[in-house]
Amino acid sequence: QVQLQESGGGSAQAGGSLRLSCVWSGYTASTYAMGWFRQAPGKEREGVAAIGTDGSTSYADSVKGRFTISKDNAKSTLYLEMNSLKPEDTAMYYCATDLALEMTATQALSDPYYGMDYWGKGTLVTISS
Secondary structure (H helix, E strand, C coil), X not given: CCEEEEECCEEEECCXXXXXXXXXXXXCHHHCEEEEEEECCCCCXXXXXXXXXXXXXXXXXXXXXXXXXXXXXXXXXXXXXXXXXXXXXXXXXXXXXXXXXXCCHXXXXXXXCCCCCEEXXXXXXXXXX
């Protein structure tokens, strides 16, 4: 059974940094696409960053140059390094994965609600100005 567990959320000042982690179990994540999504209060869920089955990465325009997605297969962990944080980054952040044999990072972010097969429960990030 695929399970995803996020951690690393919390509070930070604008301009600060946080690193989110997502530990997976129950499948071989090195084979499949994985991504980070977020949902702010009263807003739609959006894709933040993803790694495709081909190793490609993709980022939302709003986080390009500030966030970095990476994966450590030995530790079964997906990361999201977040720098130069802004109050508008405040949201619940979710880790997700899809078991499609081929999925690019762009495809992984294309449907923030139904595009991925499995989701974690989320970790809350709050950025103050």
